Amino acid sequence: MARLILPCKGSGLARTGLLGLISSAPLQAPCCVSSLKHSAKNISRYRQSLNLEVSHRRNYRFPHPSLYRAKQVSRRFVCSVATESSPKQVEESKMDMPKEIFLKDYKLPDYYFDTMDLNFLLGEEKTTVYSKITVLPRVEGSPFPLVLDGVDLKLVSVKVNSKELKEEDYVLSPRHLTLPSLPSGEFTLEIVTEICPQKNTSLEGLYKSSGNFCTQCEAEGFRKITFYQDRPDIMAKYTCRIEGDKSLYPVLLSNGNLIEHGDLEGGKHYAIWEDPFKKPCYLFALVAGQLESRDDTFVTRSGRTVSLRIWTPAQDVPRTVHAMYSLKAAMKWDEDVFGLEYDLDLFNIVAVPDFNMGAMENKSLNIFNSKLVLASPETATDADYAAILGVIGHEYFHNWTGNRVTCRDWFQLSLKEGLTVFRDQEFSSDMGSRTVKRIADVSRLRNYQFPQDAGPMAHPVRPHSYIKMDNFYTGKFVFSVI
Template sequence: MRTDTAPLVRREDYAPPPFWIRTVELTFDLDPAKTMVINRMTVERNRAVPAGPLRLHGEELNLTRVLADGQSVSFRHEPGFLVIDNLPEGDFTLEIRNTCCPEKNTQLSGLYTSGGGFFTQCEAEGFRRITYFLDRPDVMAVYTVTLRASQAQYPVLLSNGNLVEQGELEGGRHFAKWHDPFPKPSYLFALVAADLVAREQHIRTRSGSEHLLQVWVRRGDLDKTEHAMNSLVASVVWDEARFKLPLDLERFMIVAVGDFNMGAMENKGLNIFNTKYVLATPATATDTDYFGIESVVGHEYFHNWTGNRVTCRDWFQLSLKEGLTVFRDQEFSMDMVESASARAVKRIEDVRGLRQVQFPEDAGPMAHPVRPDSYVEINNFYTATVYEKGGEVVRMMQTLVGRDGFARGMTLYFERHDGQAVTCDDFAQAIADANAESELARTLPGFKRWYAQAGTPRVTARGRYDAPTRTYTLGLEQAPGPTAGPGAEPFVIPITVGLIGRSGRALPVELEDETPSSATSRLLVLDEAKAFFTFVNVDEPPVPSLLRGFSAPVVLSDGLGDDELLVLLNHDSDPFNRWEAGQRLALARILAAVAGDAPDTLDSAFVDAMRRVLRSPELDAAFKELVLTLPSEIYVAEQLERVDPQRIHAVRESMKAQLAGALRADWEWAYDTLQVTGAYRPDPVDAGRRALVNLALSMLCIDAVARGDEAWPGRAYQRVKDASNMTDRQGALGALLGSHAALAKPALERFHALFANEPLVIDKWFSMQASAPERDGEVFGAVKRLLHHPDFSLANPNRARSLIGAFCMGNPAGFHRADGAGYAFWADRVLELDAMNRQLAARMARVMDRWKQLAEPYRGLAEAALRRVAAHPTLSSDTREIVGRALGNEPQT
C-alpha cells in the first residue's frame, strides 16, 4: 500500500506569504507535446513576515531556466515545490522557463488539449501544472499574456482581459497579446487556442460604456449559442440593475469545450464552459437544459465581482465566492420570471436539490462547516455544503436585513474590499454594518456559527391554542445535527411563520406587546436553544405554516398530522409549504410501508388530495408536477436509520403504480388538455405544461403496461419519433423506460440514430438507460454492456458521468444489489478513473459516503468494496481522502 499522503491543511495555520507577486508576463509557445512557458514575475518581499526562501508550487513540469534580475540562481526541488534560497535583498524580477505536455494531461487540470485545441482549468490548483508560481488565492497579480501557435491549427488565441496586439509570425505561426488590468490570483488565469467561431453582440451598459460579448464554440455549433448569449446579456443587465455592478472589461468571452471536469469556470473575462451549459436548440436541449444554461451563465458572470474583483484569502473561504454567487444566480433566475408561482417553483427545485444532496452530506463522513477547518485535497471541498448551503446562509442574511438592506451591504462590501482577498467574516461584517439596526447586526456573532459548525440543525415546533384569551403560543426548540461535534452552540435561525384556520382562512400573526397588525406572515428569529412566541387576536385554532419559503436550511418537526397537512396543501398562501405538505403526506405513507407498519396501498384521502391538485384550475402546471412527483428514493433513504434500498424501491414503485391507476382518467385529461402548441419557448409557463404532460404520459404508460394495454406505450413511441422538441421526445422515451414497455428498446435505437452526431444528446441516451427503474437486474446488465458501446469513453467527464454517475448516484435499486455486484462495478470504475482523472474519480467515490446507513447484506458488501479501493497501492490523494473518510479514517497530518 502507498504510504505517502498529501499533508493535512488547517485553516488555523494560515499565514501570509513571505513574497507577493505583483506582475506576471507569460509567453506560451503552444505545442501539444511540448509547450514552452516563459514566466517573468516582479516579486516583492512581504516585510510583514519573517524572511525565508521562495517556495514556488509546481507539478509535472520540466524546468529549463531560473533567473533573478537576469542572473542564474541556484535552486532545489522538494515534493511539489521549487525552492530558491539565494535571492536579491530587495524586490526583484524572476524569470522561469519550463515546458509541459498538454496532450498527456488527462487530469484536465492546468493546460490540456481537447478536440485539437488548447484549454486550461486552474481552479483550484491547476496553475502549478503550467508554470512554477505562488499558487494560492491571496497572491494577486496583473497579467500580460502572449500566445504563439500555428495559425492554421489554432486560428483563435484567447486569454484574460483585453486584446492589445496580434499579428503573424514566421513559419505559418501567429501571436496574440492580452492584458488584464485587474489583479487576480493564479486560479483565474485562462488561455484558449483552437479553431473556433463566435457569436458576437455589442452592448451599451447603463453607465454608457460599450462592450463586446462573445460565445466561442466549435464549427458547426454556432446555431446552438443563441440562448447562452441571451443569458449573458440578461446577466450583465441584471447585475448592474440589482447591485450596481457593471461589466469592467472591453469584452467578455465564453468558450465551450467538450472535455471539462466542472460545469464552468469564471476566469476573469474568459469563462470556460462545459458544452452542456452553452449549447442548446429545441431539438437537442430540454427545458431543464435551457434553465441550466441561464443559471450557469449567470453564475459565472456574477463571479466577475463576487469571486474575481473580491476573492478568497484562502481556500477555506471558498464559500465567500461560491455560496454568495449561488445565491446571486438563484435570485437572477427568479427575477427572470414574471409570476410569483414561477419564482416559487424555482425555490422548490433549489430546496429539493439541497435536501437530496447537501443534507446527506451534512450527516455523513464528509460533513464539514460551510467554512471548513481542514482538508487534504481542496478539490474535494467543492461540495454542496460550500455551494448550496453557503447560498442558504447568504439568503438568511438577506432575510434578516431585507432585500434593500442586502443591496446596501453588498455596496459596502465592495467599497471596503474591491481588489482584495478576504474572508467570510469580512462579508458578513459588511452586510451587518450596512444594516446596524437589523436582526443580523444584533445576532452577528451567533449567526456566524453557520460558517463554523457542521450539521443540519433540527427545529422542533409545538403550538397551543387558548380559546378564552384568543392566543396561540408557539414553542420552538433547536438542536444541532449529529455531525456538529461537541460543544455546538445555538444557530441564529430565521423562521417565517403564518397561521391558517381550519376553514382555510389566513389569520393575523400579531405578537403580544406589539402594535396591532393585520399581516398574515412574519419573521421570527430563534437565536437560543428554546423560545416561545405568543400570538394574540387569533379567532380560531390555527394550523401553523412554519419555515415559509424554506427560510432556513433546517429539519423541521412540527407534529402536524394528515388533517393539518391537508389544510396547508389546500389553502396555504405560501407555495413552498403547500408543496411541502403534499410531499409530507406522501413520505409518511412510504415510510410506514417500508417499515412494515402499514400496507403499501394508498388510501383514498391521499389519492383524492392528489386528484384535487391535478384538477385545480388555480395552480400552475409546473407546481402541480412538483406536488404529484413522489419523494425520491434517495430522499426517503435519508429519513431512515437503516436503509434497505430494494424495499424502498419496491414500495415507491408500487405507490407510483397505484397513483397511476387511481388517477387514470385525470392523467388522460391532463395529457390531452395541457399540450403546448406553436413554436417552442423555454419559458416557465410552457415548460410547466410540458413537465406535467410528460409526468401524465409516464403514469399512463405505467398503468397501461400493468393492464396489458399497448395504446399508451404506442403513443409514447410515436412521440419519440415525431416530437418537435427534446423535452417531449425525452419525456416519451423516459415514459417507455420507466414502465418497462416493450417499445423501449426500438425507441432507444431510433433516438440514438436520430442524434448519433450530437454528443450532449448521446449523453442523455446513456443517462436515461442508467437511471431507469431497475427490474430483475435488467438495468445493471444494460449498464455493463454500455461500457463497451462505441460511443462510450471513460476519458470524457460528461460521458463518464452520464453512464457511471447516473447509475451509481441516481439509481439506488440498480446499484445496491444483494450480491454486491453494483459495489464491485463502482470500485472497478473508480480505480480506472483514478488512474487518468483523479478529480472525477473522487467525485464518483462520494456515492459511498452513506454506506453505514445500509442494512445487511448491503453494508458489509459496500465496506468490502471501499476497502478494496482504499488498499490500491497507487490511489491518488484525492480519492484516498474520500474513501478514507467514508471508512472513518482521520486524515493524516
C-alpha cells in the same frame, strides 16, 4: 465554478441541467489510508467484498451458443493483495497521498507578486512557458526562502534580476522550487519551463483535447503550467502572449483585453492579452484552437460598449442563441439589482464538449462544457434552457463576487461560491417563477445537503480542514437569511 455531474444509468436521479452548484453538489471526499492498522482493515474489507462478489458471480455468456459454459473464478487470484512494496513505490505513494490542510496553519505569504508576464510557445511535442514575475517581500530584508509550487514541470532556467542561477543556487523537488538566497527588496524572477499538454491526462493546468488547448486552474492547477505561489491570496496583474501555428490554432484567447496580435514567419501568429486587474492564478485561462464565435455587444449603464463573444466548434454556433441572451440578461440584471457594471471591453465564453468541469469563471474568459451552453428547440427541454440561464449567470456574476473580490484561502470558498449561488438563484427567480425556483432549490437542499449534515461528513460553512478543494461547501442559504 460549476461542476457537471451526470447521473449514472439506473441511478434514479432525475435528469437536470442545473448540476454541480453549491446547493446541489454532494461532498466528494477521498479516503486516505493513514497507518498500517487502517491499511490492514481496508485489505480485510477488500477481501470480504471480493468474496461476496465471487459468490454472486453468474455464468459468463460467450458469443456463440455452442460456447455457453460456466467459468469458474479463482478466489486466490482475485483476492490476492500485495503485502510489501518496493522503497520506490512507497516513496511515490507517500508523495501522491492526499495531505489534510488545516485552517489553523494558515499564515501570510513571505513574498507577494505584483505583475506576471507569461509567454506560451505552443507546440505539438512540447510547450515552452516563459514567466517573468515582479516579486515584493512582505517584510523588506526577509530572510525566508521563496517556495514556488510546481508539478510535472521540466525546469529549463531560473533568473533573478537577469542573472541566471546555477543548480546549487536553488532546490528542486517533485512539487516545489525553493530559492533560498534572494535580494532584500523588490526583484524580478524569470523562469522557463517545458510542459507537455498532449500527455496531461489530469486535465488540470494546460491540456490538449480534441485538437484544442484548454486550461483548468481552480483550485491548484496553475502549478502544472509554471512555478508559482499557487494560492488565492497571491494576486498579480497578468499579461499573456500566446504563439502558435495559425492553421492549427487560428484562435488564441486569454484573460483581459486583446492589445496586440499579428502574423509571424513559418505560418505562425501571436496574440497578447492584458488583464489590468489583479487576480489569483486560479483565474488564469488560455484557449487555442479552431473555433468560431457568435458576436454581440452590450452597452453598460455608463455608456461603454462591451464586445461579447461565444466561441464553439463551427457546427455548434447556431445553438448559442439562448446562451447569448442569458449573458446579456445577466449583465443587465447585475447592474439593476446590485449596481455592478462589467469592467472590461471584452467578455468571452468558450464552450467545448470535453471541458473537464461544468463551467469555470476565469476573468473575462469563461470556459464551459457544451452541455451548459448549447440549446435548440428541437432537442432541449425547458429544464435545459433554465440550466443554461442559471449557470451562465452564475459564472458571469463571479466577475465581482470571486474575481475582483476574491477569497483569502480555500477555507473561505463560500465567500465566493455560496454568495454567487445566492446571486444566480435570485437571478433565475427574477427571470422565471420565484415559487418554482424556490421549491427546486429546497428540494435539492433536502436531497443532498441534509443527508450530508446528518452524517459523518457534516462540517461548518467554513471547514476546519480539507483534503482537496474541488468540492463545494454550501453557504448559499446562509447568505439568503443575512
